[in-house]
Amino acid sequence: MPVATFVSLDDCEVIEVDFITLAGEAQRRRLLVDSGFTGSSSLVLGEDDGGLIRAKLDSAQATGALQGEQKRAWVTWRVPGLGLQRTSIAILADLEPLSLPEGVRGMVGLTFLRNFAKWGAEQSVEGWRFFVHHGTD
């Protein structure tokens, strides 16, 4: 089963994702992993990442760290080296309220994680790593 791993930050798990633009370019983003983020949206990206979108959707309501009506768009992503590519719904928002670590440009939630056969974190001599496994379908 193919697996991708990512070195954890001091106080959160992160994943690196390539977004495939309409022009066919791959743009990589480091995103915070938060399984407490639930709903129909899979990701939160910054408003300045509109270049990643492939099509818009109607806006939808959010609650919690982001409140109210949120702009949404379809984005196509893949995890490097995993052989998995999907198109999912991303919220496009001001990331300031999320207090993300430096270098982290958005979030992935439970709907995103459920694209994988297995996901989690493990400790090694080098520290913690977040992993995702892709099924053999």
Add this chain to the structure above:
Amino acid sequence: MMLSGDWSEEKGTRRTAGGCNMKIGLLAPTRGFPMNEQERNLRIAESLHRDSAWQGRTFQRGDFVALLGGEIVAVEKTADDAIAALRSRDPDPDRGMVIEVTSPVVDVIRGTR
């Protein structure tokens, strides 16, 4: 077809899967300014989410509907196919939208710190 309307009529309240009460409105034809493309697309999207239907045409839950210029231009079984159909008609990502025929769901983002 150009329609004029405003958010003048409330059609009730729907309880979402997330347990939140959402007021459902419907753009009603009234005298006023004509709708722009975005408003026409949103009117269709609202009907798809609420009724899985638009102007007598019904859709299956899970269908992906591409909207452009206030009209349905494609109905597909995957988001990728609907997006491809939309972009083949207009490559500008700011134009049109692709709607999944589902009930509205509130996203919950519980915070990271």
